[in-house]
Amino acid sequence: xxxxxxxxxxxxxxxxxxxxxxxxxxxxxxxxxxxxxxxxxxxxxxxxxxxxxxxxxxxxxxxxxxxxxxxxxxxxxxxxxxxxxxxxxxxxxxxxxxxxxxxxxxxxxxxxxxxxxxxxxxxxxxxxxxxxxxxxxxxxxxxxxxxxxxxxxxxxxxxxxxxxxxxxxxxxxxxxxxxxxxxxxxxxxxxxxxxxxxxxxxxxxxxxxxxxxxxxxxxxxxxxxxxxxxxxxxxxxxxxxxxxxxxxxxxxxxxxxxxxxxxxxxxxxxxxxxxxxxxxxxxxxxxxxxxxxxxxxxxxxxxxxxxxxxxxxxxxxxxxxxxxxxxxxxxxxxxxxxxxxxxxxxxxxxxxxxxxxxxxxxxxxxxxxxxxxxxxxxxxxxxxxxxxxxxxxxxxxxxxxxxxxxxxxxxxxxxxxxxxxxxxxxxxxxxxxxxxxxxxxxxxxxxxxxxxxxxxxxxxxxxxxxxxxxxxxxxxxxxxxxxxxxxxxxxxxxxxxxxxxxxxxxxxxxxxxxxxxxxxxxxxxxxxxxxxxxxxxxxxxxxxxxxxxxxxxxxxxxxxxxxxxxxxxxxxxxxxxxxxxxxxxxxxxxxxxxxxxxxxxxxxxxxxxxxxx
Amino acid sequence: xxxxxxxxxxxxxxxxxxxxxxxxxxxxxxxxxxxxxxxxxxxxxxxxxxxxxxxxxxxxxxxxxxxxxxxxxxxxxxxxxxxxxxxxxxxxxxxxxxxxxxxxxxxxxxxxxxxxxxxxxxxxxxxxxxxxxxxxxxxxxxxxxxxxxxxxxxxxxxxxxxxxxxxxxxxxxxxxxxxxxxxxxxxxxxxxxxxxxxxxxxxxxxxxxxxxxxxxxxxxxxxxxxxxxxxxxxxxxxxxxxxxxxxxxxxxxxxxxxxxxxxxxxxxxxxxxxxxxxxxxxxxxxxxxxxxxxxxxxxxxxxxxxxxxxxxxxxxxxxxxxxxxxxxxxxxxxxxxxxxxxxxx
Numbered sequence: 001x002x003x004x005x006x007x008x009x010x011x012x013x014x015x016x017x018x019x020x021x022x023x024x025x026x027x028x029x030x031x032x033x034x035x036x037x038x039x040x041x042x043x044x045x046x047x048x049x050x051x052x053x054x055x056x057x058x059x060x061x062x063x064x065x066x067x068x069x070x071x072x073x074x075x076x077x078x079x080x081x082x083x084x085x086x087x088x089x090x091x092x093x094x095x096x097x098x099x100x101x102x103x104x105x106x107x108x109x110x111x112x113x114x115x116x117x118x119x120x121x122x123x124x125x126x127x128x129x130x131x132x133x134x135x136x137x138x139x140x141x142x143x144x145x146x147x148x149x150x151x152x153x154x155x156x157x158x159x160x161x162x163x164x165x166x167x168x169x170x171x172x173x174x175x176x177x178x179x180x181x182x183x184x185x186x187x188x189x190x191x192x193x194x195x196x197x198x199x200x201x202x203x204x205x206x207x208x209x210x211x212x213x214x215x216x217x218x219x220x221x222x223x224x225x226x227x228x229x230x231x232x233x234x235x236x237x238x239x240x241x242x243x244x245x246x247x248x249x250x251x252x253x254x255x256x257x258x259x260x261x262x263x264x265x266x267x268x269x270x271x272x273x274x275x276x277x278x279x280x281x282x283x284x285x286x287x288x289x290x291x292x293x294x295x296x297x298x299x300x301x302x303x304x305x306x307x308x309x310x311x312x313x314x315x316x317x318x319x320x321x322x323x324x325x326x327x328x329x330x331x332x333x334x335x336x337x338x339x340x341x342x343x344x345x346x347x348x349x350x351x352x353x354x355x356x357x358x359x360x361x362x363x364x365x366x367x368x369x370x371x372x373x374x375x376x377x378x379x380x381x382x383x384x385x386x387x388x389x390x391x392x393x394x395x396x397x398x399x400x401x402x403x404x405x406x407x408x409x410x411x412x413x414x415x416x417x418x419x420x421x422x423x424x425x426x427x428x429x430x431x432x433x434x435x436x437x438x439x440x441x442x443x444x445x446x447x448x449x450x451x452x453x454x455x456x457x458x459x460x461x462x463x464x465x466x467x468x469x470x471x472x473x474x475x476x477x478x479x480x481x482x483x484x485x486x487x488x489x490x491x492x493x494x495x496x497x498x499x500x501x502x503x504x505x506x507x508x509x510x511x512x513x514x515x516x517x518x519x520x521x522x523x524x525x526x527x528x529x530x531x532x533x534x535x536x537x538x539x540x541x542x543x544x545x546x547x548x549x550x551x552x553x554x555x556x557x558x559x560x561x562x563x564x565x566x567x568x569x570x571x572x573x574x575x576x577x578x579x580x581x582x583x584x585x586x587x588x589x590x591x592x593x594x595x596x597x598x599x600x601x602x603x604x605x606x607x608x609x610x611x612x613x
Numbered sequence: 614x615x616x617x618x619x620x621x622x623x624x625x626x627x628x629x630x631x632x633x634x635x636x637x638x639x640x641x642x643x644x645x646x647x648x649x650x651x652x653x654x655x656x657x658x659x660x661x662x663x664x665x666x667x668x669x670x671x672x673x674x675x676x677x678x679x680x681x682x683x684x685x686x687x688x689x690x691x692x693x694x695x696x697x698x699x700x701x702x703x704x705x706x707x708x709x710x711x712x713x714x715x716x717x718x719x720x721x722x723x724x725x726x727x728x729x730x731x732x733x734x735x736x737x738x739x740x741x742x743x744x745x746x747x748x749x750x751x752x753x754x755x756x757x758x759x760x761x762x763x764x765x766x767x768x769x770x771x772x773x774x775x776x777x778x779x780x781x782x783x784x785x786x787x788x789x790x791x792x793x794x795x796x797x798x799x800x801x802x803x804x805x806x807x808x809x810x811x812x813x814x815x816x817x818x819x820x821x822x823x824x825x826x827x828x829x830x831x832x833x834x835x836x837x838x839x840x841x842x843x844x845x846x847x848x849x850x851x852x853x854x855x856x857x858x859x860x861x862x863x864x865x866x867x868x869x870x871x872x873x874x875x876x877x878x879x880x881x882x883x884x885x886x887x888x889x890x891x892x893x894x895x896x897x898x899x900x901x902x903x904x905x906x907x908x909x910x911x912x913x914x915x916x917x918x919x920x921x922x923x924x925x926x927x928x929x930x931x932x933x934x935x936x937x938x939x940x941x942x943x944x945x946x947x948x949x950x951x952x953x954x955x956x957x958x
C-alpha cells in the first residue's frame with residue numbers, strides 16, 4: 001500500500017529526478033461556482049494551517065450565481081509568503097469546461113488530480129496524473145442524490161490530504177470547527193473526505209514531489225478575511241449606526257458587522273444599542289451615515305467603486321459641513337461595473353478628492369487583515385476628532401480572501417469622541433461659534449441635537465457659512481473657512497497612521513506601496529536580494545494625507561519605485577501632488593492592473609529590467 | 614405714571630412665542646412658504662414643544678431655506694437636493710427621542726428626491742415631512758416641477774403636458790401613517806393639521822399648496838392663490854384637542870370621525886364628503902384620483918393610522934439616544950475580542 005512518503009521512492013521517468021518539495025507550493029482548485037466548493041477549499045486551507053504551515057487562499061470567482069468557472073488557489077509557504085504565485089504546481093480539476101486549459105497551464109513537474117472521465121493525461125506527459133472517479137466515490141458515501149454536488153468537493157479534500165501527507169486528524173478537527181453544531185452535516189462531509197483519502201491510499205501511487213510536513217509557524221495565529229476584520233474594527237470602535245447598499249466585494253463587511261452587533265450589542269431586555277439599515281442606494285446610505293454622524297452617532301457604510309461614485313455629492317457636504325462618518329471601500333476593478341469580482345487599487349484618487357469643489361479626504365490604507373481591524377477602528381476616532389468623512393480603502397483580495405494573522409489586540413485607548421460641547425459647557429461659555437478655531441487646531445467645537453441649552457443649536461448647511469454657522473457669500477468669510485479646512489487637513493498628517501519603513505541606511509533605491517501590494521513586495525524584496533544581491537528600501541503608506549516620513553523617504557533615495565495595482569499610477573500621482581518639485585522626478589512606477597492580485601515575480605522582473613540589473 | 618411691563622404670554626412650558634421664531638425670511642414677500650413657517654411656529658408653541666428637542670431638516674430649494682426662518686433654538690440641517698430623507702433617517706436613528714420636522718419642495722421631493730421620498734414613506738420614520746408645493750422651481754427661475762397639473766401654464770406661456778404626481782396618493786400607498794393636504798392660505802386648517810402632526814408617531818406627510826408669487830401666481834396656474842381660493846375642496850374639517858387641553862371631547866357618531874392619538878390627543882375630523890373613511894387606504898387613493906378628474910384640489914386629512922409601528926420600533930432600539938450611549942455599552946469588552954480570536958485559531 002502506497003502512502004505519500006513511500007511513493008516518493010518510485011522511479012517515474014522525468015519525475016524521478018525531482019527532489020521533495022516541502023511546504024512551498026500552490027494548489028489550484030478548478031470548480032464551477034455555486035457547487036459549494038467554498039467550504040471544501042476552506043477545510044483544505046485550514047488543514048494546512050493546522051499542520052503549522054503558513055498558508056493563504058485566493059478565490060478567483062466569476063460575477064455569477066452558479067455555473068461559471070471558479071478557481072481557488074491555496075499557497076503553502078514555509079517562508080510565510082502570501083502573495084499570489086503565477087503558477088500553481090498542483091491542479092485539482094473538477095470543472096469539465098476548463099479542465100483541458102487548466103491542465104495545459106500546469107508547470108512541468110506539476111501534479112493533476114482530476115475527474116477520471118476528463119482523461120487529462122493525454123495532454124501532458126510531464127505532469128503527475130491522478131485520475132479519480134469522483135462521482136462513483138461520492139455516490140457511495142452520499143445516498144441522497146441532491147446533496148452529491150456539494151459533498152463531491154469534500155472527496156477532493158481527502159485525495160489531496162492523502163497525497164500531500166496531511167494528518168487526517170487535523171482535517172477532521174478543521175471540519176468539526178466548520179460544521180460546529182451540525183453533527184449530521186459533519187458526518188456526511190467527513191465520510192466524503194475519508195472516502196477520498198482511502199481511495200488515494202489504495203489506488204493512487206504518489207509520484208510528485210509535493211508534501212506538507214508539520215511546522216510550528218501557525219501557533220497562536222488566526223485566519224480571517226479582511227472584510228470580517230474591518231467589521232471587528234468597526235464594532236470595537238463602538239459603531240452604532242450602519243447604513244449600506246449591497247455591492248460586491250464589500251457586502252460581507254456589513255454582514256459581519258451586523259452579526260457582531262447582534263452578538264454583543266443587545267441589552268438584557270433584548271433591545272438593540274445599534275441600528276443597521278439596508279438603504280435604497282448608496283446615495284441614501286451615505287446620507288444616513290452623515291445624518292447620524294451629525295446627530296452624534298458613530299456611523300459607517302461599506303461599498304465599492306460604483307458606490308463611491310454615488311457618494312460623491314454627499315462627501316463634499318460632509319467635508320464642507322464637517323460631518324463625521326466612516327466609509328469602507330473594498331476596491332474592485334472598474335471603470336463602471338468593470339470586473340466586480342476582481343481586485344484593484346484604482347479608487348485611490350477618486351476617494352482622496354471625492355466630490356465637487358475643493359475637497360480632500362482622509363483615506364486609510366490597511367495592508368493586512370490586522371490593519372483592517374486596527375485602521376478600521378482608528379477611522380472612527382479620526383472621523384470624530386477631525387469632524388469629517390474618513391475612507392478606509394481595502395480591496396477584494398484583502399477583503400474576500402482568508403489570511404493568516406497574529407491575533408488582534410484590544411484597543412488600548414478609550415474612544416476619542418472629538419470636540420463636543422455639553423449644556424454645562426455652554427452655560428459656562430455663554431455660547432459658542434460652530435466653525436471658529438478657538439484652539440488653534442483648525443477644528444471647531446460642535447453640539448449635538450438634543451443638547452438642552454438655548455444656545456446649543458446651530459444651522460448646518462452645505463452653502464457658504466461663516467465661523468458662527470451663519471449663511472454668507474462674503475469672499476473673506478468663505479475663504480477663511482476654506483483655509484481653515486486646509487489647515488485641518490494638514491494637521492491630519494500627524495494624526496493618521498504613520499507609514500511602515502524598512503530601510504538599511506545604504507540603499508539608494510526604494511519602493512513605495514500600499515495595501516495588498518505589500519504581499520508581493522515583501523517577497524519581491526527577498527527575490528531581488530537573493531537573485532541580484534541588491535537591497536532595496538521599502539516604505540508602505542498607510543494613510544492620506546501623507547505623513548512627513550514619506551517625504552523624507554523620497555528625499556533620502558535616488559530612485560523610488562511606486563508599485564500599485566492600477567493603470568494610471570494613482571498613488572504616484574497623489575505623491576507628485578504632495579512632494580516638493582525637485583523630488584517628483586525620482587518617482588518611477590511599476591503597475592499591475594489585470595484584475596488578478598499582484599505577484600512578486602512581476603515586480604521583480606520589472607524592477608530588474610528598469611534598474612538594468 | 615408708573616407702567617408695569619406686561620408679562621408676555623407663555624405656553625405650557627413657560628416659553629413666549631418669541632422663543633419659537635427664526636431668522637428673517639429672505640423669501641419673496643407674499644411667498645406661501647413664509648405663511649407655513651408662521652404656522653409651524655404657532656403649532657410648536659401651542660403644543661409646548663421644547664425647541665431644543667426639535668431637529669429641522671431640509672433639502673435644497675426655496676422651501677428648504679425656510680427652516681432658517683423658524684425656531685432658531687432648534688438644530689437644523691439644510692442638506693442636499695432631494696436627499697433630506699436619508700439625512701433625516703440617520704439623524705433619527707442617532708437620536709429617536711427628538712421631534713423631527715422636514716421641509717421639502719415639490720422639486721426636492723417629486724423629482725430629484727423621489728427615490729429617497731418613497732423609501733422614507735415606506736419606513737414610516739417618525740417625522741413630519743412637509744412639501745411646500747408651488748409647482749415650479751423658484752431658485753432657478755420658474756421651470757415646471759413634477760407636481761404641476763397637466764394643462765397649467767407658465768408665465769412664459771409654456772403649457773405643462775405631463776400629469777402631476779400626487780404625493781399624497783403615493784405616500785398613502787407607500788406606508789406613511791398620517792397624510793394630508795392643505796393650503797398655506799388656510800391658517801386654521803394648516804395649524805390644526807400641524808398640531809395633530811406633532812402628536813402623531815410615524816411619518817406625517819403634508820403636501821401644502823404654497824403659491825409662488827414670483828413665478829406661478831398668474832392666470833392659468835393651478836397653484837395660485839386665486840385658483841386655490843376657488844378650487845380648494847376640504848374633505849373634512851379638522852379639530853384638534855391636545856392631550857393637555859382641558860376640554861372634554863364628545864364622542865358622537867354620524868359625521869364626526871374621532872381619532873385617539875398616541876400621546877392622548879384627540880383628532881376630530883368632521884366629514885364634509887359623505888362616507889369618507891380616513892383609515893381606508895384604497896378609499897383615500899380612489900378619492901384623490903377622482904378629484905383629479907374633476908379638477909378639485911382636495912384638502913384635509915386623507916389617511917391616518919395610529920397603530921402601525923414606526924421604523925425605530927421595528928429596529929427595536931433602546932430608549933436612550935444611540936448617539937450618546939457610553940463607551941461601556943458601545944465597545945464590547947476585551948473578553949469578547951478574546952473569544953472571537955480564540956474561534957479563529
